[in-house]
Amino acid sequence: MKNKLNGLLKWGAIAGVAVAPYMAFAQTGGTGVVGQCTPPVGSGTTLGTILCQITLLLNTVIPILIVLGVIYFMYGVITYVIAKEDEAKTKGRDAMIYGLIGLLVIVSVWCLV
Numbered sequence: 001m002k003n004k005l006n007g008l009l010k011w012g013a014i015a016g017v018a019v020a021p022y023m024a025f026a027q028t029g030g031t032g033v034v035g036q037c038t039p040p041v042g043s044g045t046t047l048g049t050i051l052c053q054i055t056l057l058l059n060t061v062i063p064i065l066i067v068l069g070v071i072y073f074m075y076g077v078i079t080y081v082i083a084k085e086d087e088a089k090t091k092g093r094d095a096m097i098y099g100l101i102g103l104l105v106i107v108s109v110w111c112l113v
């Protein structure tokens with residue numbers, strides 16, 4: 001009985017991994033393009049067009065902020081590694097912590113939007 005349960009769990013895990021990409025594409029309607037926003041033609045300035053413009057702006061700005069956060073984190077790592085004084089190591093450690101906090105905030109806001 002235990003052998004059958006282990007086999008069932010193994011095949012269930014394999015099936016789950018095999019189906020995972022299809023579940024991810026289900027969110028976008030199967031196109032694989034996330035965040036594509038096209039305002040209705042001739043709608044003027046409605047709430048939908050304003051939200052669409054904000055979405056397009058965020059889709060442009062957030063990856064730039066993520067790159068800047070990674071660069072700041074790497075600056076902290078390099079500062080920490082090459083520093084010989086305790087004060088410089090503290091500055092490097094603080095830069096790493098602030099970089100990680102910044103990345104966490106940016107990615108969590110991006111996920112919420």
